[in-house]
Every structure is written in structure tokens, then in C-alpha cells.
Amino acid sequence: xxxxxxxxEKETVKLGSIYQGxxxxxxxxxxxxxxxxxxVRIFYREEDDEMTATTTxxxxxSATHLRPSAEVGNPSVRRDGMAIAFFCEGCSDKYDERxxxxxxxxxxxxxxxxxxxxxxxxxDESGVRPTTVVIQSKNRQNPLT
Ligand SMILES: [Zn+2]
Numbered sequence: 001x002x003x004x005x006x007x008x009e010k011e012t013v014k015l016g017s018i019y020q021g022x023x024x025x026x027x028x029x030x031x032x033x034x035x036x037x038x039x040v041r042i043f044y045r046e047e048d049d050e051m052t053a054t055t056t057x058x059x060x061x062s063a064t065h066l067r068p069s070a071e072v073g074n075p076s077v078r079r080d081g082m083a084i085a086f087f088c089e090g091c092s093d094k095y096d097e098r099x100x101x102x103x104x105x106x107x108x109x110x111x112x113x114x115x116x117x118x119x120x121x122x123x124d125e126s127g128v129r130p131t132t133v134v135i136q137s138k139n140r141q142n143p144l145t
Contacts, residue, residue: 001123001124002123002124003121003122003123003124004121004122004123004124004125004126005098005119005120005121005122006119006120006121006122007117007118007119008028008029008116008117008118008119008120009115009116009117010028010115010116010117011113011115012114012115013025013028013103013114013115013116014026014028016033017033019033025086025103027086027088027090027091027101028101028116028118029088029091029101029118029120030088030090030091031090032088032089032090032091034088034089034090035086035087035088035089035101036086036087036088036089036094037084037085037086038058038084038085038086038087038097038100039056039057039058039084039085039097040056040057040058040082040083040084040085041054041055041056041057041073041082041083041085042054042055042056042057042080042081042082043072043073043074043075043076043080043081043082043083044080045069045074045079045080046079047078047079048078049069050068050069051066051067051068051069052066052067052068052069052072052074053065053066054066054067054072054074074106075104075105075106075115075117076106076107076108077106077108078108079106079107079108080107081104081105081106081107082104082105083102083103083104083105083117084102084103084104085097085100085101085102086100086101086102086103087099087100087101088100088101098119099119100118101116101117101118102116102117102118103115103116104116104117
């Protein structure tokens with residue numbers, strides 16, 4: 001059976017235990033508490049603006065780009081937002097960002113709403129079998145001949 005990825009968006013954030021006086025986050029996918037902060041994205045736009053300034057902070061470096069609002073992944077439907085990516089020791093691959101989770105903050109009608117978004121694997125029911133494409137170059141020599 002082939003597997004596909006389904007995007008899950010949860011509008012609630014569960015908190016975990018108290019650790020050294022602070023509250024921990026709970027992974028919404030596996031329930032684990034060992035989450036590690038990775039990439040942070042900050043989305044800035046005036047209400048319903050067609051363009052959004054997105055600042056990405058990753059591994060100590062930052063970059064800001066102005067892009068169409070529909071394409072940036074802002075968790076806010078109409079205003080500012082923020083997304084903090086985490087990898088979870090229980091269910092993520094540290095080096096595969098597709099397995100990471102995002103804690104989101106969406107500004108909406110004067111309040112800031114927290115949520116999670118992440119992918120889960122589900123059976124692929126499309127009926128489409130994965131194909132392998134082999135590309136051969138005419139100029140490349142076969143090392144076995
Ligand atoms: Zn997890």
C-alpha cells in the first residue's frame with residue numbers, strides 16, 4: 001500500500017507538565033514533550049493586503065521577502081501571523097523538514113489564536129501507483145561496460 005501525506009490543522013494547543021517553573025508544549029501528533037525549535041517565520045501584512053512580508057529566521061540567519069499573500073502560508077486569514085517549526089524527538093526526522101510541526105499564531109479580529117499544523121501519513125486511495133522514472137544520458141558511459 002502506498003502512503004500519502006495529509007495536512008492536519010488543529011486549532012487547540014495542549015500544554016504539558018511544569019518543567020523548572022515553565023509549561024512545556026505537547027506534540028499534537030504523538031503526545032511527546034521533547035520538541036526542538038527550528039525555523040521561525042513571521043508574516044506581516046495590513047488587513048487583506050495582497051502582498052505579505054515574510055521574515056524567516058533559520059540557523060541564526062534571517063531573510064525577508066515580499067510575496068503574494070495567497071502563497072506564503074500565513075496562518076492568519078486576513079492579518080499578521082507567525083509559525084514556529086519544531087522537530088519532535090518522538091515522531092519527526094530531525095533532518096527532514098516535511099516531518100516537522102508548526103506552532104502557529106494568527107492575529108484575527110483583535111485576538112491572537114494558537115494552533116498546530118503538520119502532516120500525517122495516510123493510505124493513498126487515489127489509485128495512482130508511484131512510478132519510477134529513469135533518466136539516462138546518451139553521453140554518460142556505463143561503468144559496467
Ligand atoms: Zn511527536
